[in-house]
Amino acid sequence: MKIVSIDGTLGTVEIGGIRRKADLxxxxxxxxxxxxxxxxGFAISVMNEEEAMSTLDLFEEIAKKGEELDxx
Amino acid sequence: MNxxxxxxxxxxxxxxxxxxxxxxxxxxxxxFGGTLAANPADSAILEINAGRIAFTTDSxxxxxxxxxxxxxxxxxxxxxVNDLAVxxxxxxxxxxxxxxxxxxxxxxxxxIAASMAASARxxxxxxxxxxxxxxxxxxxxxxxxxxxxxxxxxxxxMGRAPRxxxxxxxxxAVITSGxxxxxxxxxxxxxxxINFETDLKSDCAPVTALTMAAMSASPNIRIMxxxxxxxxxxxxxxxxxGQSFGIEIDETRVPxxxxxxxxCELLGFDPLYVANEGKIVLIVPSADADSVAAALRKIPIGxxxxxxxxxxxxxxxxxxxxxxVGGHRIVDMLAGDMLPRIC
Amino acid sequence: xxxxxxxxNHAAGAGLAAMIREAVRGRVIxxxxxxxxxxITIFKSGLRExxxxxxxxxxxxxxxxxxxxxxxxxxxxxxSALPGVTITSFGDMMRVPGSAxxxxxxxxxxxxxxxxxxxxxxxxxxxxxxxxxIVFLGIGFxxxxxxxxxxxxxxYSEGLRNFTVLGAMKTVPAAMRALVAxxxxxxxxxxxxxxxxxxxxxxxxEFLARDFNTPCVVSGFEPLDMLRAxxxxxxxxxxxxxxxxxxxxxxxxxxxxxxxxxxxxEVFVPCDVAWRGIGVIPGSGLAIAPAFGAHDASxxxxxxxxxxxxxxxxxxxxxxxxxxxxxxxxxxxxxxxPENPVGACMVSDEGSCATYYKYARPx
Numbered sequence: 078m079k080i081v082s083i084d085g086t087l088g089t090v091e092i093g094g095i096r097r098k099a100d101l102x103x104x105x106x107x108x109x110x111x112x113x114x115x116x117x118g119f120a121i122s123v124m125n126e127e128e129a130m131s132t133l134d135l136f137e138e139i140a141k142k143g144e145e146l147d148x149x
Numbered sequence: 150m151n152x153x154x155x156x157x158x159x160x161x162x163x164x165x166x167x168x169x170x171x172x173x174x175x176x177x178x179x180x181f182g183g184t185l186a187a188n189p190a191d192s193a194i195l196e197i198n199a200g201r202i203a204f205t206t207d208s209x210x211x212x213x214x215x216x217x218x219x220x221x222x223x224x225x226x227x228x229x230v231n232d233l234a235v236x237x238x239x240x241x242x243x244x245x246x247x248x249x250x251x252x253x254x255x256x257x258x259x260x261i262a263a264s265m266a267a268s269a270r271x272x273x274x275x276x277x278x279x280x281x282x283x284x285x286x287x288x289x290x291x292x293x294x295x296x297x298x299x300x301x302x303x304x305x306x307m308g309r310a311p312r313x314x315x316x317x318x319x320x321x322a323v324i325t326s327g328x329x330x331x332x333x334x335x336x337x338x339x340x341x342x343i344n345f346e347t348d349l350k351s352d353c354a355p356v357t358a359l360t361m362a363a364m365s366a367s368p369n370i371r372i373m374x375x376x377x378x379x380x381x382x383x384x385x386x387x388x389x390x391g392q393s394f395g396i397e398i399d400e401t402r403v404p405x406x407x408x409x410x411x412x413c414e415l416l417g418f419d420p421l422y423v424a425n426e427g428k429i430v431l432i433v434p435s436a437d438a439d440s441v442a443a444a445l446r447k448i449p450i451g452x453x454x455x456x457x458x459x460x461x462x463x464x465x466x467x468x469x470x471x472x473x474v475g476g477h478r479i480v481d482m483l484a485g486d487m488l489p490r491i492c
Numbered sequence: 493x494x495x496x497x498x499x500x501n502h503a504a505g506a507g508l509a510a511m512i513r514e515a516v517r518g519r520v521i522x523x524x525x526x527x528x529x530x531x532i533t534i535f536k537s538g539l540r541e542x543x544x545x546x547x548x549x550x551x552x553x554x555x556x557x558x559x560x561x562x563x564x565x566x567x568x569x570x571x572s573a574l575p576g577v578t579i580t581s582f583g584d585m586m587r588v589p590g591s592a593x594x595x596x597x598x599x600x601x602x603x604x605x606x607x608x609x610x611x612x613x614x615x616x617x618x619x620x621x622x623x624x625x626i627v628f629l630g631i632g633f634x635x636x637x638x639x640x641x642x643x644x645x646x647x648y649s650e651g652l653r654n655f656t657v658l659g660a661m662k663t664v665p666a667a668m669r670a671l672v673a674x675x676x677x678x679x680x681x682x683x684x685x686x687x688x689x690x691x692x693x694x695x696x697x698e699f700l701a702r703d704f705n706t707p708c709v710v711s712g713f714e715p716l717d718m719l720r721a722x723x724x725x726x727x728x729x730x731x732x733x734x735x736x737x738x739x740x741x742x743x744x745x746x747x748x749x750x751x752x753x754x755x756x757x758e759v760f761v762p763c764d765v766a767w768r769g770i771g772v773i774p775g776s777g778l779a780i781a782p783a784f785g786a787h788d789a790s791x792x793x794x795x796x797x798x799x800x801x802x803x804x805x806x807x808x809x810x811x812x813x814x815x816x817x818x819x820x821x822x823x824x825x826x827x828x829x830p831e832n833p834v835g836a837c838m839v840s841d842e843g844s845c846a847t848y849y850k851y852a853r854p855x
Binding site: 401419471474476478 | 501504509535536537538539541542715716719841850851852
């Protein structure tokens with residue numbers, strides 16, 4: 078979920094327009110715009126956007142190969 | 150709580166005497182005024198010019214009573230209107246029976262009545278008859294509303310009413326009039342322990358314009374239904390159960406709003422099982438699929454109409470979903486309550 | 493939705509399926525996943541259909557609800573009968589059958605039992621209702637335990653003596669060791685839990701690769717994540733390697749979340765605990781440390797918990813260890829259904845039986 082505002086150790090997080098509060102005390106150095114994994118009301122991890130992009134790139138590459146296979 | 154100075158419903162209001170008479174006049178006749186056919190008497194006498202009529206009943210219980218996009222009143226009216234409309238009928242008359250818990254605020258009752266009147270006007274129906282009973286505290290959860298409804302088969306829709314389950318054939322197309330899961334999530338958002346903020350509203354609305362549009366685009370609609378409790382999955386499951394055909398839908402084609410999808414991710418729900426109150430699902434001959442979908446999209450509440458799948462000769466009796474990665478899974482009917490998932 | 497929809501697409505699924513087929517080349521490999529979220533993804537996405545015949549996916553004890561011992565439910569129900577006690581719980585515990593009843597049934601009979609999304613909600617009830625004794629049912633693995641620990645810390649620092657936790661938290665590595673060392677199931681590789689790993693880091697799985705020659709890959713929860721993780725496993729096995737690898741790099745790092753682990757170490761101590769259907773696994777549980785003993789519900793109330801018993805025909809234990817499948821259970825889809833569950837595997841959305849029933853029951 079995306080952090081849209083921070084107030085001390087509490088944050089407001091958002092997914093698809095749905096907002097709720099989450100406790101940020103277990104993650105460090107977060108700022109608005111960061112993506113976090115929320116579990117039972119707590120943020121437990123911050124998404125590494127660089128790694129996310131490289132995972133997506135990998136899947137895109139595989140998808141292209143997949144489409145080629147389909148055409149054969 | 151008693152002790153406030155706001156007027157509340159008491160047992161005396163339900164006993165048939167002058168207090169009840171006054172209540173009926175002040176609240177119901179005043180609100181339903183424009184729609185109340187004839188004068189209130191023991192029965193309404195209605196002129197109906199038709200050999201066949203559609204006739205249905207439904208009782209409504211909802212918590213909370215007022216929610217974004219609607220309330221128990223609009224739900225009670227539209228729910229019954231929609232049950233008539235999906236049969237191909239034009240809804241004309243409704244009755245309204247209320248069971249009210251002692252101590253219920255009159256002001257709230259007035260709000261509900263006003264909402265019912267507004268919904269009835271918007272749906273083009275008259276509230277022809279009604280009944281009010283008051284029960285002791287604890288015997289009802291605030292208010293229960295029953296609506297019965299009559300619909301007629303006339304005008305352009307005549308002869309075009311859906312043929313029913315037995316007319317469904319492999320190859321037929323499955324269409325939804327719009328996004329699924331809006332109502333159920335809007336209701337859930339305000340409930341105990343689930344607090345999250347959203348602008349999401351229930352889609353509670355009469356679907357008559359949609360059903361009429363569909364029938365004018367195709368004289369051979371197989372079946373239409375409004376996927377309320379149990380959602381799209383349960384409705385499709387009911388179509389397929391015990392039949393010689395199966396239904397396959399494509400996950401990537403089922404329209405779901407971002408906020409509904411987000412809420413479902415959060416709660417561990419599946420939008421396929423979440424209730425809708427202003428949508429229809431239809432099965433139509435494949436040749437008519439595009440024109441029916443286009444006709445639905447011309448109606449404001451049908452803007453998101455989509456062809457989502459096909460009837461098939463395979464896996465008879467069951468509904469199957471082609472997933473976003475190309476696998477398949479069975480879509481069962483809703484079993485038990487959906488509870489928010491944690492891990 | 494950003495970062496979710498992009499992980500679902502037909503072509504990439506087909507591509508990964510082909511890559512897995514290439515790496516497996518007719519061998520049989522048995523892969524166990526021990527995370528409820530993974531069980532759900534496999535079924536919801538119809539992943540098995542995309543995999544070659546030789547890849548067998550076995551569901552392990554990854555559902556914290558399913559591995560919670562019967563005694564715990566019975567204990568919670570007994571507490572709910574005490575005057576002034578409010579039981580607070582995650583939603584998925586409500587319908588789990590104890591020896592004679594369930595929390596949901598007791599709630600219908602008038603017990604004060606409330607569903608909470610977070611232990612912080614339960615703490616808030618303790619603040620706003622000082623006259624009631626709030627007991628939070630602490631279920632979960634390393635993903636959930638830190639949040640429960642943080643909540644206990646907060647209760648302690650605020651002096652909220654009416655807040656206690658009945659704990660059944662468990663840790664995953666000891667269970668994985670028991671599964672592999674037992675040798676009954678024949679596991680060739682593990683798909684490691686995604687969110688547990690964000691807390692623990694990857695080091696906890698090293699012993700499996702090193703001492704048991706079992707490849708381990710941490711996977712995300714999207715279907716493409718899991719297909720890629722299976723591919724990574726297949727490559728390891730093909731090349732005769734056994735290592736701990738990470739597919740879920742965008743969320744799980746090798747070091748995990750040290751801050752969360754520090755809270756765990758402060759509030760909890762390891763203990764022996766019984767896993768439903770498996771038995772006692774030494775050191776696999778988390779008990780509340782003496783310093784926070786005032787918030788331990790198992791000590792705070794003087795009650796006798798009646799002896800627990802399981803339905804004699806329930807084979808949830810075998811199913812959770814991957815030894816048998818739901819179809820082999822005489823009760824499955826007959827006496828035991830989601831509406832009337834007999835065992836925990838049918839109640840929780842992540843339980844093997846519930847997922848089989850919902851997604852894979854033959855017509």
